[in-house]
Amino acid sequence: xxxxxxxxxxxxxxxxxxxxxxxxxxxxxxxxxxxxxxxxxxxxxxxxxxxxxxxxxxxxxxxxxxxxxxxxxxxxxxxxxxxxxxxxxxxxxxxxxxxxxxxxxxxxxxxxxxxxxxxxxxxxxxxxxxxxxxxxxxxxxxxxxxxxxxxxxxxxxxxxxxxxxxxxxxxxxxxxxxxxxxxxxxxxxxxxxxxxxxxxxxxxxxxxxxxxxxxxxxxxxxxxxxxxxxxxxxxxxxxxxxxxxxxxxxxxxxxxxxxxxxxxxxxxxxxx
Amino acid sequence: xxxxxxxxxxxxxxxxxxxxxxxxxxxxxxxxxxxxxxxxxxxxxxxxxxxxxxxxxxxxxxxxxxxxxxxxxxxxxxxxxxxxxxxxxxxxxxxxxxxxxxxxxxxxxxxxxxxxxxxxxxxxxxxxxxxxxxxxxxxxxxxxxxxxxxxxxxxxxxxxxxxxxxxxxxxxxxxxxxxxxxxxxxxxxxxxxxxxxxxxxxxxxxxxxxxxxxxxxxxxxxxxxxxxxxxxxxxxxxxxxxxx
Numbered sequence: 335x336x337x338x339x340x341x342x343x344x345x346x347x348x349x350x351x352x353x354x355x356x357x358x359x360x361x362x363x364x365x366x367x368x369x370x371x372x373x374x375x376x377x378x379x380x381x382x383x384x385x386x387x388x389x390x391x392x393x394x395x396x397x398x399x400x401x402x403x404x405x406x407x408x409x410x411x412x413x414x415x416x417x418x419x420x421x422x423x424x425x426x427x428x429x430x431x432x433x434x435x436x437x438x439x440x441x442x443x444x445x446x447x448x449x450x451x452x453x454x455x456x457x458x459x460x461x462x463x464x465x466x467x468x469x470x471x472x473x474x475x476x477x478x479x480x481x482x483x484x485x486x487x488x489x490x491x492x493x494x495x496x497x498x499x500x501x502x503x504x505x506x507x508x509x510x511x512x513x514x515x516x517x518x519x520x521x522x523x524x525x526x527x528x529x530x531x532x533x534x535x536x537x538x539x540x541x542x543x544x545x546x547x548x549x550x551x552x553x554x555x556x557x558x559x560x561x562x563x564x565x566x567x568x569x570x571x572x573x574x575x576x577x578x579x580x581x582x583x584x585x586x587x588x589x590x591x592x593x594x595x596x597x598x599x600x601x602x603x604x605x606x
Numbered sequence: 607x608x609x610x611x612x613x614x615x616x617x618x619x620x621x622x623x624x625x626x627x628x629x630x631x632x633x634x635x636x637x638x639x640x641x642x643x644x645x646x647x648x649x650x651x652x653x654x655x656x657x658x659x660x661x662x663x664x665x666x667x668x669x670x671x672x673x674x675x676x677x678x679x680x681x682x683x684x685x686x687x688x689x690x691x692x693x694x695x696x697x698x699x700x701x702x703x704x705x706x707x708x709x710x711x712x713x714x715x716x717x718x719x720x721x722x723x724x725x726x727x728x729x730x731x732x733x734x735x736x737x738x739x740x741x742x743x744x745x746x747x748x749x750x751x752x753x754x755x756x757x758x759x760x761x762x763x764x765x766x767x768x769x770x771x772x773x774x775x776x777x778x779x780x781x782x783x784x785x786x787x788x789x790x791x792x793x794x795x796x797x798x799x800x801x802x803x804x805x806x807x808x809x810x811x812x813x814x815x816x817x818x819x820x821x822x823x824x825x826x827x828x829x830x831x832x833x834x835x836x837x838x839x840x841x842x843x844x845x846x847x848x849x850x
Contacts, residue, residue, distance in 0.1 A: 503659055599694075
């Protein structure tokens with residue numbers, strides 16, 4: 335059939351595709367490398383004041399120096415906070431989102447409240463959390479959890495609600511129980527939207543971690559940021575920012591890998 | 607032949623719009639009946655009702671003389687599109703009714719052979735052509751061993767050559783499994799090729815506008831030269847009904 339005729343040119347294609355793949359991965363590095371080079375040259379030529387924007391080489395030296403003085407502890411503290419906060423918030427969001435997506439009564443009961451809570455700028459929670467939970471770990475984890483909760487909740491609830499009715503009709507021919515319909519059809523069909531929610535939630539979790547640590551912390555990348563500002567060390571601030579970028583990108587890449595694995599069945603657009 | 611399925615619909619409406627009214631239709635054991643008529647004349651609604659997917663109508667359905675409500679294992683439905691579950695392989699789709707372990711059921715391999723998808727058990731739906739996907743959908747519909755197969759314009763979305771192959775496949779599996787078939791179609795040649803009886807629904811909701819018996823024995827050859835007069839008659843009636 336049509337597939338057989340398509341298969342032949344695809345085999346001949348792999349050679350040229352392999353040649354293209356390497357430059358494409360490298361393409362993503364082009365902008366950062368150019369920016370770093372420009373900054374380095376700019377600082378060395380005296381065009382950019384080094385106390386505001388230290389040269390990339392100096393930032394690298396700062397990171398190396400910090401590594402001797404417990405940088406790993408800061409990175410670990412922040413990462414653990416994000417992991418715990420994100421896991422808690424996302425898990426709760428999956429449970430509540432599924433309930434709202436699967437059940438009209440649960441939707442009528444819960445969704446208006448969550449939509450109202452979602453409208454609150456999340457940083458407005460900070461003073462309240464500090465009042466209620468002190469300045470310990472608890473308010474930080476809760477704030478990160480709140481940040482992760484809403485994107486995941488929206489992804490799960492709307493993902494289930496948007497499942498194609500035609501697929502559900504096909505499934506109804508099997509007289510599935512409601513739990514079986516949810517498990518075997520609705521959840522897999524909603525998985526792409528759920529993953530979009532999880533990835534958005536994860537990036538918000540990193541954002542909220544910084545917010546939480548800027549306010550009150552003695553360890554973590556947010557603490558490094560505020561410490562660098564207080565001591566007028568732009569190199570420390572920038573070092574922390576670089577590390578945040580790397581950690582955020584790394585965790586998102588992991589999530590993306592998981593997504594590509596679990597959603598390999600998607601018949602989606604792949605630009606040439 | 608005995609009546610297998612007895613359909614009586616007094617009324618089926620969507621809001622103020624009535625699509626089916628005082629419609630009676632009997633399917634005899636082993637019979638292939640085609641349902642033709644203009645778009646929007648209620649053919650698909652009728653199939654939904656018979657399949658048990660739509661309970662919002664006035665009337666009654668009887669299978670073997672016993673009242674029929676909701677989805678029944680003896681009645682399978684094949685849609686216009688394949689509607690395969692995209693996250694399941696072809697084998698998992700076919701054996702969906704058995705759950706996770708079903709894909710290794712020997713019936714799956716046998717059905718794959720029968721519909722001409724040998725070797726594609728572990729393919730994902732996205733890897734199939736339109737015709738292959740509809741073959742998989744037919745295999746899935748047959749897996750539960752229904753006695754009655756309902757098909758809603760099953761071949762309207764594929765190219766002409768694939769359509770002829772699929773029509774041949776349907777005639778073949780219907781004969782082999784002794785199926786009773788109710789086929790909604792827009793294609794008069796398809797109806798003439800496949801069916802024992804053609805029922806034409808009217809543009810206005812009401813009893814069928816016309817019945818035609820297709821007497822040529824199955825399996826049939828193509829083109830149905832002997833049926834040219836019948837085709838003319840059907841086309842004339844469709845024209846009179848303002849369906850074409």
